[in-house]
Amino acid sequence: MHTLKGIDFLEKYGQFVKDRATIECEYASKLRRLVKSYQPKKKDEDDYQFTSCKAFKALMNEVNDLAGQHELVAEDLQANVIKELTALVKDLKEERKKQLQEGLRLSQSLQAQIEALQRAKKAYDKAYKEAEKAIEGFQKADADFNLSRAEVEKQRSNMSHKTQACDSAKNEYAQQLQRTNELQRQHFRSGLPEVFRQLQELDEKRIKNIKNFIKASVHIERNVFPIINKCLDGILKAADIINEKEDTMLVIEKYKSGFQPPEDFPFEDLSKSGGGSDSGSANNINNIAMSGKLKDGGYTVKGTITGKSMKKRTGLFHIFGSRG
Amino acid sequence: MHTLKGIDFLEKYGQFVKDRATIECEYASKLRRLVKSYQPKKKDEDDYQFTSCKAFKALMNEVNDLAGQHELVAEDLQANVIKELTALVKDLKEERKKQLQEGLRLSQSLQAQIEALQRAKKAYDKAYKEAEKAIEGFQKADADFNLSRAEVEKQRSNMSHKTQACDSAKNEYAQQLQRTNELQRQHFRSGLPEVFRQLQELDEKRIKNIKNFIKASVHIERNVFPIINKCLDGILKAADIINEKEDTMLVIEKYKSGFQPPEDFPFEDLSKSGGGSDSGSANNINNIAMSGKLKDGGYTVKGTITGKSMKKRTGLFHIFGSRG
Structure with a gap:
């Protein structure tokens, strides 16, 4: 059934978003680890009076914030896409199961009716053959002048009985045929189409939601752009702290005392x-x-x-x- | 020396950029692997007539392009920052070594002059003591009426000789002193300051370049923003391909034939x-x-x-x- 493949596809897309979020998380944690490993050590703290060192420290803070933005992407994908998608998959699976059960119920009742028709036809076939045989028996008896009137009457009675039985079976067959055709028509004109219409609705809901999930994911990625931009601005600002004259003067002052x-x-x-x-x-x-x-x-x-x-x-x- | 610590710092910053580029590379390759693992398999190709599948395929192409942009960041950091930084470190180290050697040469020649002065002073000390002794000897002989004139003349001659030697040693000492003080003045007023000026220039060059490298790195990251934005636009466009009516109609057409x-x-x-x-x-x-x-x-x-x-x-x- 397509709906199942469709739900598989939705789940596949969900897994894709999960994997995407994981990549963002790993990227962020690598940036954080990078920043951590370049933090000034206690023994080097003295150097952080230089503007270049100050700038580097500010830069690392911005990279840390940058990492935070990628974590935010991962979190938002989890909260706004993956969670909703998982719930939708569950709903769709349940709803699909319900519709398939309804379809099965309808089919089984049609199948049962067809089997009743088959039985009625078989009974009619059998009764028809017996009636034909009884007619033949009566005709044979009626033509045989050696037979007793009682024997002929027995054959006539048998014929009449079998013919009635055949008519009755034919009637039953006709009734079952009418019932079957009505049920079959109803099944194919409204019962089954309704099930398909419901399944189609589920499919439309699923597809519309994939569209929404894709768009939501893009918005989540885009949402962090202004902050990422601010981080980059922050790095530029950090670079602008750097004053080579100031730093070298600091060194000169430091060494002048000894020289x-x-x-x-x-x-x-x-x-x-x-x-x-x-x-x-x-x-x-x-x-x-x-x-x-x-x-x-x-x-x-x-x-x-x-x-x-x-x-x-x-x-x-x-x-x-x-x-x- | 601060220049060495400064170069260490520059190298540390270079390593930071390298590590940053590696993180970009890894991020990109993970995105590429993600896209590869979600490529439709040959057996599922049939499904890619559905708009949702088409959209997913287009989305993955955009993610691939996105990966390409992060690779570009890594490449540009390598080509425009890391490479130049490495060359600068090499230059600074060589230039620093040259200046330190010049400083050492100046110091050694001052040291040698001071040692010459010390030797001259020692000689003057010795000559002075000998002259004093000779004067004392002559004065003693001159006062002793029991000594012969010849003996007195010998002492006078010795005194005259030693006094001359002392004057000569004093003269030599004075000359060495003058030479030393001139060299020392020159050393501390122009020789050494020139070395420091050069080292300071190196330091300024180094610091100015760190500033430029930081700014260049930001520009490299920012350069890919328009393309990344285009990729996200591409994903939105891909989402807009999705038409739930079209996809479900496709399913209906497919199943209608059998139903x-x-x-x-x-x-x-x-x-x-x-x-x-x-x-x-x-x-x-x-x-x-x-x-x-x-x-x-x-x-x-x-x-x-x-x-x-x-x-x-x-x-x-x-x-x-x-x-x-």
Whole structure:
């Protein structure tokens, strides 16, 4: 029956939508996993003062929201299409079963009537043959002058009896024939057509609903477009946070503190009192003034090339040696 | 160094885009697999004359196109972002290495100059001590009236010699000091700042490019929107193909041929010649006229309730019995 194939098709379409929703779900969960795996680690939190890192974090939030929209598609497909479709399939199957049972009932009653007709015809056939035989027997007896009148009367009576029985059987057959033809006409002109009309209605309902489900699915997909667009706008906005001057200035500030230009080495004239510096002092003061500021732990005004301060100076050379 | 961390960050972002592209690819291939698994099988091809089946087929074509758009996103991310980003990372690493080497070279030459200064200072210290000792020796000899003139002259000559050596060492020290301070000033005022300026430029280039890559990625995602929209329009159009009346009419036409309402059973009056039908004939002709057409293999004008034709009639009852 087409209705069954039709319901199979509806179920197939439902499975298609389910599979589609699953794909959306998997896509979303992959996006979420992606975002999770790129979240800054505790130890890298310091880097997130840079605009590029801030932008990346904002971008990931938007991708997370994007994932949410695909989850929403899956949820809406489930709630607005798959659920309704499943209910419709159940209804259609029940309604179809009911109509098929009605069809079967009608057919069985017609079949029973036809069988009654067949029995009546058989009885008529049998009665007709017996009547013919009785007529023949009477005619034979009537023509045989050697037979007794009683015997002839017996044959006439038999003929009359069988002929009556045949008429009665013919009558019964005629009645059954009329009843059968009436039922058959009713069956094929209204009973069966009504069942088919109902099945056709179910089919129309099913097909109309497939159409609606397809359209609803598209609307569900389209509904998230504005938000997806907003997420993409959000990513563009995140990109616009990025300020290369600001980020590099941050690095410069960070390293500047360690890279205070050192003062000149002072001239240590041993012929002067105590081995102190002379001309150097003036230079040193100039130097400090030019570099603008003194950091804690930085250089003192008086530096010598000997001892600890020498080691401090060379410290900054190492930056070029590491991880070359 | 920040530039290295910065390049790491750029690479991390590149990996993020790669992973994102992979997710798009997987999503697309799942959509394609979905469509493939729902393609009509050869044996079901007959069903695809129904508008609902036609619509489903058209829908699947659109989903296939949709998959193509996500593949396009992945391809464009690869070609326009990941490839360029990889090249940029390589450039930045090379350029950074070059700058670090230049920084190291500058630092090493300053370091060497400082060591020369240290050696000159040490020599001056030594010469000064020796000169002081020689002066002391001469002064002692000069004050000792018991010493010969020759001995005093020897001490004077030694003092003069050591004093000259000290002056010379002081001179050398002063020169090395001047050279060192000049080099140090140059190192901290132009050499090192130039290296940092270059590194900063690299950093700015890197950051500016992250910004551009993020924006390019959004544009790539957005570029497919019009086509995805067209695909969804295509699905709506496919839904509009669906015509429930047309589909059910198709079923009716299909089944009508088998459900020709049968003619009345004829009355077989055995008393008439040859057991043929009489009143039935007229009815039969009427019946056929009403049903509109005669199908090949359908009922003949003359039906009887006996034999083969009876079996044919009952055939159509089975439709209600099957797969109820």
